[in-house]
Amino acid sequence: MSVILKADNIVKHFYEPEKFQVLKGISFEVNQGEFLALVGKSGCGKSTLMYVLSTMDTDYEGSLIIKDTVLTNKSQNQLASFRNENIGFVFQFHYLLPEFSALENVMIPALKLKRLSRTEIEEKAYRNLEMLGLKEQALKKVTKLSGGQQQRVAIARALINDPAIIMGDEPTGNLDTINTQIVFDIFRELAQERKQTIIAVTHDDDFAKNCDRIIEMKDGQIVR
Amino acid sequence: MLSSINNRISQVHLTTDVKQTIVAMLGVTFGISMYIFMTGFMSGVNDTQADLAFSALAHVRIYNDGPTDHSNIAQKIYPNDLVNVRNAKVIKYTDGIKNSAAILATLAKQKNLTGFTSQVNISVFFKNAGNKVNGTVSGVDVIGEDKVYGCAKHIIQGNWSELKYRSDGIFVGVELARVLGLKMNDNVNILTSDGISRNYKVIGIFRTDVLSVDKSKAYIAINAARQLLGVNQDYVTDIQIDMEDYNNTQPLIDNIKSIIPYKVESWQMGNQQLVAGSSLRDTIARAVSLTILLVAGFGIYNIMNMTINQKIREIAILKAMGFSGGDVTKIFLTQAIIIGILGGCVGMVLGYIISRLVNNVKFEIAGMHHLPMTYYPHNYLLAFVFGLITTFVAGYLPAHKASKIDPVSILRG
Numbered sequence: 001m002s003v004i005l006k007a008d009n010i011v012k013h014f015y016e017p018e019k020f021q022v023l024k025g026i027s028f029e030v031n032q033g034e035f036l037a038l039v040g041k042s043g044c045g046k047s048t049l050m051y052v053l054s055t056m057d058t059d060y061e062g063s064l065i066i067k068d069t070v071l072t073n074k075s076q077n078q079l080a081s082f083r084n085e086n087i088g089f090v091f092q093f094h095y096l097l098p099e100f101s102a103l104e105n106v107m108i109p110a111l112k113l114k115r116l117s118r119t120e121i122e123e124k125a126y127r128n129l130e131m132l133g134l135k136e137q138a139l140k141k142v143t144k145l146s147g148g149q150q151q152r153v154a155i156a157r158a159l160i161n162d163p164a165i166i167m168g169d170e171p172t173g174n175l176d177t178i179n180t181q182i183v184f185d186i187f188r189e190l191a192q193e194r195k196q197t198i199i200a201v202t203h204d205d206d207f208a209k210n211c212d213r214i215i216e217m218k219d220g221q222i223v224r
Numbered sequence: 225m226l227s228s229i230n231n232r233i234s235q236v237h238l239t240t241d242v243k244q245t246i247v248a249m250l251g252v253t254f255g256i257s258m259y260i261f262m263t264g265f266m267s268g269v270n271d272t273q274a275d276l277a278f279s280a281l282a283h284v285r286i287y288n289d290g291p292t293d294h295s296n297i298a299q300k301i302y303p304n305d306l307v308n309v310r311n312a313k314v315i316k317y318t319d320g321i322k323n324s325a326a327i328l329a330t331l332a333k334q335k336n337l338t339g340f341t342s343q344v345n346i347s348v349f350f351k352n353a354g355n356k357v358n359g360t361v362s363g364v365d366v367i368g369e370d371k372v373y374g375c376a377k378h379i380i381q382g383n384w385s386e387l388k389y390r391s392d393g394i395f396v397g398v399e400l401a402r403v404l405g406l407k408m409n410d411n412v413n414i415l416t417s418d419g420i421s422r423n424y425k426v427i428g429i430f431r432t433d434v435l436s437v438d439k440s441k442a443y444i445a446i447n448a449a450r451q452l453l454g455v456n457q458d459y460v461t462d463i464q465i466d467m468e469d470y471n472n473t474q475p476l477i478d479n480i481k482s483i484i485p486y487k488v489e490s491w492q493m494g495n496q497q498l499v500a501g502s503s504l505r506d507t508i509a510r511a512v513s514l515t516i517l518l519v520a521g522f523g524i525y526n527i528m529n530m531t532i533n534q535k536i537r538e539i540a541i542l543k544a545m546g547f548s549g550g551d552v553t554k555i556f557l558t559q560a561i562i563i564g565i566l567g568g569c570v571g572m573v574l575g576y577i578i579s580r581l582v583n584n585v586k587f588e589i590a591g592m593h594h595l596p597m598t599y600y601p602h603n604y605l606l607a608f609v610f611g612l613i614t615t616f617v618a619g620y621l622p623a624h625k626a627s628k629i630d631p632v633s634i635l636r637g
Contacts, residue, residue: 057632077548084546099240109545111229
């Protein structure tokens with residue numbers, strides 16, 4: 001098993017309202033195809049850590065390596081195109097673009113990447129939606145879909161560029177039991193069959209229990 | 225690339241809230257149409273003003289300005305001493321232009337002239353029965369005068385070309401005719417400052433709509449005027465020149481000033497108030513139009529800012545998915561530019577329509593029938609370009625702000 005993500009001694013401060021150390025030297029590695037849950041109480045720094053790992057937050061000390069690429073101190077534009085190709089996101093509040101159809105929402109990251117032609121991207125987006133049981137909803141505006149459906153559209157979108165890592169910030173936080181189970185099963189399948197790495201921040205103990213590994217944080221440090 | 229994802233997103237943003245897009249567009253439309261209307265109207269007013277002014281004024285005039293003051297030559301030799309010449313006089317040795325044929329030949333060689341004509345202008349008293357009015361009688365080259373001043377179109381009674389054959393004929397201004405009680409074929413007596421008196425027959429009446437001219441001016445044939453003064457065939461008092469571009473008289477003056485021993489004066493030098501009036505109107509038109517465009521620009525700025533605040537979460541999402549700051553700027557700037565182009569095109573059409581409507585408003589003063597208006601294409605182009613620049617700036621500031629949005633702070637909520 002190869003190491004896909006390596007965090008080394010990550011330290012982060014918040015400066016508002018007063019200087020406060022959120023992450024106190026965090027180091028860990030994640031293997032390819034691992035399904036990882038990041039748990040801990042509110043305010044322990046798990047979301048903060050995930051945003052650092054996602055490359056969106058660049059204001060930290062320490063170093064971050066994903067897919068053998070050192071991402072610390074890269075420019076915002078370089079990080080943006082790295083995210084586009086290698087990282088998929090699923091958020092608690094699905095965050096789709098409300099003016100677009102489900103299909104277009106799924107296609108957008110791929111249209112940005114431009115690795116495939118438009119028709120190929122469209123086919124692939126259809127396949128992803130079909131896999132998530134949303135083929136019928138493809139051409140509907142996302143605002144017309146239910147919460148569970150929207151979350152699945154967000155997952156389909158996260159998958160479109162076959163990213164090495166899929167990150168979720170409470171990906172099931174807003175869903176009922178049935179939909180949580182569906183999302184969990186999808187993640188599980190992705191990790192096992194496609195060897196994609198999943199890192200999910202969660203409050204849901206059942207969800208965490210079934211993952212490959214749990215990293216528990218407390219007061220900015222890893223305790224387990 | 226029209227099909228790029230950035231453009232697709234801009235397009236969706238514009239077409240989702242059509243109302244808001246139209247409001248932003250109307251801002252530009254209004255600005256540009258007002259700009260077009262204002263400049264068209266102002267240049268129409270200036271052109272009319274020029275037409276009125278140049279019905280009695282040539283673009284360049286050559287005349288004898290009187291001698292230089294040489295009455296105290298001794299002072300120049302003894303600058304440090306007090307020299308007093310008693311009862312000194314400035315004596316005018318020459319009157320009018322003597323070698324007019326040579327000057328006319330020089331003028332014929334100049335470029336950018338549309339015409340020139342010679343005149344013999346005489347200050348006189350017009351007398352009819354008991355009435356006496358002072359004024360000017362102009363001895364004119366009938367064809368040349370019409371070419372420079374367009375006299376024929378001001379004639380309300382009689383036939384201008386008849387003057388050429390009638391050495392006893394005179395054309396009088398309409399007000400002058402009224403004051404003296406003159407009608408067609410009446411006789412009018414003219415008395416010069418040298419005491420020469422002669423009768424002429426009224427063969428025509430003109431109206432220039434410049435009151436001071438209509439009240440005090442009359443035309444006779446140039447040879448009749450020379451006869452009246454008892455001077456030779458070469459004598460003229462003024463040479464009047466018309467140019468292709470009346471705003472560009474300086475090159476001609478520079479050209480001929482040194483070879484003509486008389487005063488060469490452009491209309492600008494002689495009529496500073498006209499120049500000032502016309503450039504003040506231009507300045508006002510520009511200031512008003514630019515203010516309107518600026519206000520339209522603020523409108524776009526506000527709407528773009530609002531859009532960006534509404535879409536702040538989407539912008540964060542786009543960035544999370546790998547869109548760079550440059551992509552975000554492009555997406556919003558494209559929207560602003562499309563608003564600018566659409567608003568500009570509609571604005572040009574609307575500006576034209578407003579101009580047409582105003583052009584039809586009746587305005588019957590000083591020989592005009594409708595409010596004046598011009599339709600110069602370069603004004604339309606300029607308005608469009610200004611409109612685009614305004615939208616570009618007004619769109620760039622919010623778009624740039626959008627590109628700086630930190631996705632983490634938005635997505636964490």
